[in-house]
Amino acid sequence: MACLTDCLQRIRxxxxxxxxPGPVAAARLCDFxxxxxxVEPPLGDPLAHLGxxxxxxLTAGMRVLTLxxxxxxxxxxxxQLLEDADLLLTASRPAALERLGLGWEVLHARFxxxxxxxxxxxxxxxxDRAGHDLTYQxxxxxxxxxxxxxxxxxxxxxxxxxxxxALALLLARERGQGAGRVLVALSQAAEDFAATVRHGxxxxxxxxxxxxxxxxxxxxxxxxxxxxxLEPHFFERLLxxxxxxxxxxxDLAEILLQRSAAExxxxxxxxxxxxxxxxxxxGEGESDGSVGADGTDRxxxxx
Numbered sequence: 001m002a003c004l005t006d007c008l009q010r011i012r013x014x015x016x017x018x019x020x021p022g023p024v025a026a027a028r029l030c031d032f033x034x035x036x037x038x039v040e041p042p043l044g045d046p047l048a049h050l051g052x053x054x055x056x057x058l059t060a061g062m063r064v065l066t067l068x069x070x071x072x073x074x075x076x077x078x079x080q081l082l083e084d085a086d087l088l089l090t091a092s093r094p095a096a097l098e099r100l101g102l103g104w105e106v107l108h109a110r111f112x113x114x115x116x117x118x119x120x121x122x123x124x125x126x127x128d129r130a131g132h133d134l135t136y137q138x139x140x141x142x143x144x145x146x147x148x149x150x151x152x153x154x155x156x157x158x159x160x161x162x163x164x165x166a167l168a169l170l171l172a173r174e175r176g177q178g179a180g181r182v183l184v185a186l187s188q189a190a191e192d193f194a195a196t197v198r199h200g201x202x203x204x205x206x207x208x209x210x211x212x213x214x215x216x217x218x219x220x221x222x223x224x225x226x227x228x229x230l231e232p233h234f235f236e237r238l239l240x241x242x243x244x245x246x247x248x249x250x251d252l253a254e255i256l257l258q259r260s261a262a263e264x265x266x267x268x269x270x271x272x273x274x275x276x277x278x279x280x281x282x283g284e285g286e287s288d289g290s291v292g293a294d295g296t297d298r299x300x301x302x303x
Contacts, residue, residue, distance in 0.1 A: 008034035011170065014081050015062075016102075017091035018045040020133070020152055021119050021186060024159035026089055027058040029166060036062035037081055041069070069100050082111050086173075087166055091119040093128045104181045115169035116181040117162050123185040136187040140194035141203075154190035161189045213249045214238065217278065223261035227252065228274040241271050 011034045015026040018040065030036045038045075038059060044066070048055040065081075067074040082088060088107065090097060097103055097118075107116060121131035136154035137143050165182040173179050196202040202209045210216045214235040218225050229238045239247055242255060256264060261277035268275035 004032055006033045008032040008170075011035065011087070012085045013037070013087045013089060013166075014039060014078070014085045015089040017089050017119060019047055019091065020155040021158040021162065022089055022091035023047060023055070023058045024156060025117075025119070025162035025166070026062065027060075028159065028163045029087075029089075030061045034087075037085075038062050038064045039069075039078060039081070040064060040066050042066060075100070079110070082107075082114055085111075085114055086170060087115045087117060089117050089119075089162065089166065093120065093130075094118070095128045108179065108181075111179075113173070113179050115166070115173060115179045117166045117169060117184060118181060119158055119162050119184045119186065121185065122187045123183065127183060127185070131187065133186070133190075136190040137194075139187070140190050141197050142190070142194050153193055154186045157189035157193040158184055158186040213247055213252050216249065216252075218253055218256045220256050220261040220264060220277075221259055223280065224278040225256055225261040225264050226276045226278055227256075228276075230274075234274060237271065238273055238275075241267075241273070 008029060011029075013026065013029055013034045013036045015022055015036060015038045017023060017026065023038070023045065026036050026038060045055065047058075067077055069075050069078060088102075090102070094103070104116060104118075107114060120127040121136070122129045133152045133154045134149070137149055140153075142153055143149060162184045165184050169180055169182060191198075196206075196208065200206050205211045208215055208230075212230070214227060214229040216227055218227060227238075229235045239245060244251070247255075259267070264275055265277040
């Protein structure tokens, strides 16, 4: 059986990407066995300051090298790395890469076997437009103002797209199609990953947005519980275990208040039911039972 941790052995990758999408993609390729060299500017990767723990996780297993690419000797060091590399991973605007002599035409002429996965904000012809995860999500209806997003949707989706693009480029080259470049647009990744919102599936009240009693979030005696008995056989088993033949949101809300979320999760595990206590943030206290400010209606389920 093939091992994914070995599938990119002897593949060498140079990553110039900082912040979230590039390092996440580079870490994933490293997990597949690639030899990854992460080249950082003199001030380092901003991610190291924004989230040092995450940065440490992502860079584990790869070599980190500091180079000032505006200085000729250090720019020459990058060229040495690219001579033996199979893939270049970037997350800069194309105009910035051009100024560094890293535009695709120059790269391909100097390193004909080098593939290039370029993470950008927007697809052509807007690839040089400035943006970040928050601005990409702003157009995808995945935000609930004034709350900030809990997940970097565009960045993480874009990272997975970059990994797929990198693997496709390397496969095409191995099949004799030559080295190529792919632009991975974070805005497009966010839009694609928000398809369920666009189609009304996960919007409030949508079929997977709380519209079904068997796929919703409920208040319990202590904490909140995610009920995901979506398939008919799971819902029937849940109803049977509760001694009911049917149940509305209000029915389940009343029943689930009888135990804590942790107790319900253990109860569900014994019956092979997809229910899970919602993890609380560190320092977050138990609910005092108030209604309204916490986003629940009178039934105790989230609205």
